[in-house]
Amino acid sequence: MDKKITIALAGNPNSGKTTIFNNLTGMHQHVGNYPGVTVEKIEGALNYKEYEINIVDLPGTYSLSAYTMDEIITRNFLLEKKIDVVIDIIDTSNLERNLYLATQLMELGIPLILAFNMYDLAKKGNFSIDKNKLSELLGMPIVFTIAPKQKGMNELLDNVIDLIEGKIKFNKITVSYGREIDEEIEKINNILRKDASLIEKYPIQWLAIKLLEGDKKVFEEIKSIAQFHELFAQVQASIQHLQGIFGDAPEAVIADRRYGFISGACSEALKKTYEVRHTISDKIDKVLVNKILGLPILFTLMWLVFKATFAISAPFMAVIEKAQGYLSNLVSGFFSQGSVIQSLVTDGIIGGVGSVLVFVPIIFMLFLAMALLEDSGYMARAAFIMDNFMHKIGLHGRSFIPMLLGFSCNVPAIIATRTIEDKRDRFVTILVNPFMSCGARLPIYTLLIGAFFSQKMAGNVLFSIYILGIAVAAIMAKIFRKHVFKGEATAFVMELPPYRIPTIKGLLTHTWERGSVYLKKAGTVIVLASIVVWFLSSFPRAPMQNQTVAENLEKSYIAKAGKAVAPVFKPLGFGDWKIATGLIGGVFAKEIVVSTLGTLYSTEENSRGLRSALRDAKRTDGNKLFTPLVAYSMMIFVLLYIPCMATIAIIKRETKSWFWAGFAAVYTTAVAWLVSFIIYQGGRLLGLG
Amino acid sequence: MAQEATPLTMISEGKEVILLSVEGGLGLRSRLTAMGLKEGMKFKVLNNHKPGPCIILAGGTRLVLGHGMAQKIFVKKV
Numbered sequence: 001m002d003k004k005i006t007i008a009l010a011g012n013p014n015s016g017k018t019t020i021f022n023n024l025t026g027m028h029q030h031v032g033n034y035p036g037v038t039v040e041k042i043e044g045a046l047n048y049k050e051y052e053i054n055i056v057d058l059p060g061t062y063s064l065s066a067y068t069m070d071e072i073i074t075r076n077f078l079l080e081k082k083i084d085v086v087i088d089i090i091d092t093s094n095l096e097r098n099l100y101l102a103t104q105l106m107e108l109g110i111p112l113i114l115a116f117n118m119y120d121l122a123k124k125g126n127f128s129i130d131k132n133k134l135s136e137l138l139g140m141p142i143v144f145t146i147a148p149k150q151k152g153m154n155e156l157l158d159n160v161i162d163l164i165e166g167k168i169k170f171n172k173i174t175v176s177y178g179r180e181i182d183e184e185i186e187k188i189n190n191i192l193r194k195d196a197s198l199i200e201k202y203p204i205q206w207l208a209i210k211l212l213e214g215d216k217k218v219f220e221e222i223k224s225i226a227q228f229h230e231l232f233a234q235v236q237a238s239i240q241h242l243q244g245i246f247g248d249a250p251e252a253v254i255a256d257r258r259y260g261f262i263s264g265a266c267s268e269a270l271k272k273t274y275e276v277r278h279t280i281s282d283k284i285d286k287v288l289v290n291k292i293l294g295l296p297i298l299f300t301l302m303w304l305v306f307k308a309t310f311a312i313s314a315p316f317m318a319v320i321e322k323a324q325g326y327l328s329n330l331v332s333g334f335f336s337q338g339s340v341i342q343s344l345v346t347d348g349i350i351g352g353v354g355s356v357l358v359f360v361p362i363i364f365m366l367f368l369a370m371a372l373l374e375d376s377g378y379m380a381r382a383a384f385i386m387d388n389f390m391h392k393i394g395l396h397g398r399s400f401i402p403m404l405l406g407f408s409c410n411v412p413a414i415i416a417t418r419t420i421e422d423k424r425d426r427f428v429t430i431l432v433n434p435f436m437s438c439g440a441r442l443p444i445y446t447l448l449i450g451a452f453f454s455q456k457m458a459g460n461v462l463f464s465i466y467i468l469g470i471a472v473a474a475i476m477a478k479i480f481r482k483h484v485f486k487g488e489a490t491a492f493v494m495e496l497p498p499y500r501i502p503t504i505k506g507l508l509t510h511t512w513e514r515g516s517v518y519l520k521k522a523g524t525v526i527v528l529a530s531i532v533v534w535f536l537s538s539f540p541r542a543p544m545q546n547q548t549v550a551e552n553l554e555k556s557y558i559a560k561a562g563k564a565v566a567p568v569f570k571p572l573g574f575g576d577w578k579i580a581t582g583l584i585g586g587v588f589a590k591e592i593v594v595s596t597l598g599t600l601y602s603t604e605e606n607s608r609g610l611r612s613a614l615r616d617a618k619r620t621d622g623n624k625l626f627t628p629l630v631a632y633s634m635m636i637f638v639l640l641y642i643p644c645m646a647t648i649a650i651i652k653r654e655t656k657s658w659f660w661a662g663f664a665a666v667y668t669t670a671v672a673w674l675v676s677f678i679i680y681q682g683g684r685l686l687g688l689g
Numbered sequence: 690m691a692q693e694a695t696p697l698t699m700i701s702e703g704k705e706v707i708l709l710s711v712e713g714g715l716g717l718r719s720r721l722t723a724m725g726l727k728e729g730m731k732f733k734v735l736n737n738h739k740p741g742p743c744i745i746l747a748g749g750t751r752l753v754l755g756h757g758m759a760q761k762i763f764v765k766k767v
Contacts, residue, residue, distance in 0.1 A: 063723035067716065094749040097725035214715055251715055255722045281751075282735060291738045384753045387742040391756040397742060398755070491717065491758035493724060496744060496751035 002052040006082065007160055010074065010105060011089035012098050013060030014497050016117045018042075019147035020089060021057040024157070028513055030412075031506070032374035034401065035060060035495045036419035039070040041077055048157045051164075056083075059418075062097075064104040064206075065215055069418040069426075072217070078108060079202060085160045087113045092122035092129075092144075095270075096262050102138070103175050103258045107206040111163045111170040112140045115156055119144040127270070134269035139171035148503070174205070175261045177254055180245055184238035185209060191231045198225060211235045212242075213251040281498040285381070294385040301378075306466065307459035309365040310446075314455075316361035317446075321609060324354040328602075344534055347602045352530025355598025355610050356522045356591045359443035364515045366439055370408050371510035375502035379404065380494060387492075393474045394481025396492040399429040403473065406436025407466070408514055410647045414654055421492075424485035427660070430651055431480060432473040434643035434668055437466050439518065440590035444638050447594055451611040452631040461632070469639050472671060521589060529585060529592045533558065533599045553600070572637060572673065573630040573680040576619070583637070589644050629688045633680040640672035694763035697743055697754065700734045706764035707731050713761045725750040731767060 009017045013035030022029055025044030031037060042057040058077060059070035066072040078086065088105055090098040095116075105112055116122075116129070135142045141159045145152030162168045177185070188208040192198055198207065210218040212235065222228065242250040288297055328350045335342035373379055379401055387397030398420050405413035414433050420426040437445075445465060449458050481489075536558035553559060562577030565584060569575045578600045585592035594610075601613040617625040642665045643651075652661035694709045708730050711718045725748050726732065732747035741756045754762065 063719070065716075065719050065723065067720055094725070097748060097750055100723055100725070213719070249715060251719055252722070252728070255719065255727070259727065285736065285744070289736055289744065291736075294738075380753065384736075384738075384742055384744060387753075387755050388738060391741065396755045396757070397753065489757055491713065491761060492753075492755035493721060493758050494753045494755075495724065496753050498751070 002047065002050055004052045004054065005084040005160075005164060006054045006056065007085045007087060008056045008058055008078065008081075008083045009087050009089060010058050010078065010101070011060060011115075012062055012091060012094075012101060013037075013495065015060065015089045015091040015098065016145075016147040017057055017060065017089045020087075020115065020117070020145065020153070020156075021055065023147060023150050023153050024055055028509055029057065030510065030513060032379070032510075033377040033497050033500050033502075034374065034379040035497065036070065036401070036416065037374075039073075039415055039418040041073055049161060051161060053157070053160070056081075061101065063101055064108075065210070065213065066217060068421040073418075078105075078110070083110055085111045085113060085163055087115055087156060087160070089115045089117050089145075092116040092119045093127075095122075095129075096259065096266060099138075099262045099266075100258060103261060104206075106139075106173065106175070107203060107209065109172065109203045109206075113156065113159050113163065114138070114140060114142045115145045115152065116142055117145045117147055120146050120149075130269040130271065134265060137173075137265040137269060139173035141168055175258055177209075177257045180242060181212070181250065181253065181257070184212060184242060184250075187238060188212065188231070188234055191227055191234055194227055195225045198222065209254065212238060213254060214239065214249070281377075284499055288378070289381050289384055294381075295389075298382055298385050301373075302466070303459075303463050305366070305369040306463045309362055309369060310459045310462060313361035313365045317358055320358050320360065324350065324358065325609070328354070340538070343538060344531070348530050348534025348538075348599055349527060351602030352533065352595035352599040353522055353526050355447075356443060356526050356595045359446055359594070360515070360519065360522075362446055363439050363442055363518050364511055366442060367408055367514045368507060368511045370405075370514075371507045372502060373404070374510065375500065375506050377497045377499040380496050383494060384496070389474075391489055393478040394489055395425055395428060395477055396489060398492045398494060399425060402429055402433060403436050403470070406433050406438060409438050409440070409517070410434055410436065410643060411650045414647065414650050417654065422490040424481075424487055425490060427655060428477050428480045428485050430654060431660070431664055431667075432477045434647055434664065435469045435473040435476070435640060437469045437639050438590070439514070440521075440644065441638055443591060443594045445635050447597075447611060447614070448626075448631040448635055451614050452626055452628045465635055465639055468636060468675075472640060472675065476667075476671065518591075521591060525589055526591055526595050529588065530595050530599055533581070533585065533592075533596045536561070537600055558600075568673075569637075571681070572676040573627075573633045574625070574637075576617070576625055578617075579625075579634065583641070586638065587642055587645065589646070590638070593638065629680060629683040633676045633683070636679055637672045637676040640668060640675055642666075642669045642672075694765060697734070697745075697759045697762040697764050698737070698740050700737060700743075700764065700766070702734055702737050705731060705733050705767045707767060709763045709765055711762055717758075717761070724752060726752060 009021055011017050014033065018029050018031045018038050021042065021044065025046050027044050029042055038057060038059050041059065043054065045052065045054050058074040061071040061074045064075050066075040086105055088102050102114060131142050143152050143155045143159055145156065163170055185208045188211055189204055192204050192207060207218065239250055242253065246253045287293060328346045331350065332342050332346045335345065382404060383397035383400045386400040390396050390400055402413045402416045405416055410433050413436065414430050417426050417429045420429060445462055449461050453461050537553055537556045539557060558581055559577055562581035566575045566577045566580040569580055578597065581600065582593040582596040585596040598610050601610055614626060619625050648661050648665055651664050652658055655661065700706055708726060708728050710728060711721060730747060732745050734743055735746050736744040743754045743759045745752050745754060
């Protein structure tokens, strides 16, 4: 039997933890070049020598004074779980700052290994480390790693095992905080030791230091102990006493001593002090985050993204569309003409799922463009550029990252808000995120734009939809901040990573990991939805009379349901029952809008493209159903109305409230109706259709 | 104090300054410390979108200091 052990990866944000995690476990967790990519702990496992190693990737943190939600996750995990070894991933080019966390991890008393990551980059900056010396001074093993090249991984695991087997010793070195502070720590320790449950749960030394530092969350956690009053009085007295001696909060003095300890060790073991590196990044930033140019460049980049996604994916989509028609004809030959099963397979499944699959190229292109932004390091720059604007709507630049991520999918985007420390900021960012148009909505736009706008206009129309989404999000954020989540905008600070040239492998992995979700949905949820829609649209089946397919459809279950809802959309220009049905389907997943239309229209217009079917669609009065204005109004409605089930579920989870989840569903739909109404009726007044 | 404390937002790009104080609670201060920005430390202002956010270079770290944050940071010129 293999021996089971658990190790955790800790470290500063953007230090490469997840890349090392992926290397060790063979998994493909999302990495990116901005702080806060990992906001949930992720577990994996591997077998190495005689060990079964359970490995946990923790969200990045700068210290154990938990500040944001993702950091609290890290701290609680390290405190509560039985971990055999912690590997602290250090960004070597930023050694002293990264070691600050290590000094705190040391106090937890868990065996610690330091992985000096990105050692190659640091070495370029004229910088060399006496590993053995530093290892001795810090009392723990050090391993040099280069995560993207998989270097140092086995050595890391060997060190883990050597620590466990006692072949190397973990010398518990503690930072000396000086006589005065140590004395106060001891006084607090004496009270803490009276409570057995505390000794069980916390490393006492660490707890005492956190109390001296005035950590509010720690105070909250131990409020229930019997000696709390005595403890509280002692901590207050100690803080005052130290404040008197140092003329500063003990917290600041403790931080100074930690840095003192670090620079003491480093001055002995670093052969050369490093020069400031990534000057290329600075040069790029002179232009990209320039006060005047920054914003126009950001918008030009986004415009290019949409223009390019459209242009590059168009030929691929045409091929898939053709293949779909071909397949439909081919397959229908296998079944007897007019049978139920033929209708199910060709109209239902191929019509429904096929209409979604057509959009695979454009979705992958968009995800590729997003991966480019994430991996290059531009994400954090966008946050900086947008800070002033975000400030005007009551948020700050940090909130812009989840908003940009929303262009891929709102679910991870909403989870990413955990890096926002202030609860009000975070809730507002969550509530407006669904207005950021996700990839699943793209097929609907592509379909309608392709059918009703010229090729030349396509990219611009698409861009305008995304911009409108941002504008509505901004207005709603402002309203929420003013009336619901009142309070001043909070300050934000974020690390800016150096630019990196994204690797092809990294880009493809990211594109695939997100794109495959879309494919999976097409193979599962969309198949199911297509079958349901087909069933509801084919029954009740009239006896074989000389009724046309279209007449049959008009009497189906789904027509009845659609017709009941359709009047709601009449003032928006698309009071058609088929559209209404599609929109209802979109509540489950946005792709279902298109797959439903695919099924409903293929019943009518066999083997003809959905696009031309929509172009020919008529109203009851015989006029064409769609004009460009109607199409635009419908796209805006799709952009803004109720987020999909998965998004609502994640809002519930992240806000821990059904109220806010329900609220998000209702208010977005109200906003959607209103904005579409204004666009359609306004457009008609202007004579646009 | 030889020189008056100036808010960071007033410093022009490319200038080096020394951090004097951070207004706004222990949490904020310890946050900055953990991110590598300590009082008494010299750093360089790389970008400053007055009156808004700044990018600074402190040690090996580049930090974005948002709109509200930059106003709470007081420095003296070197």
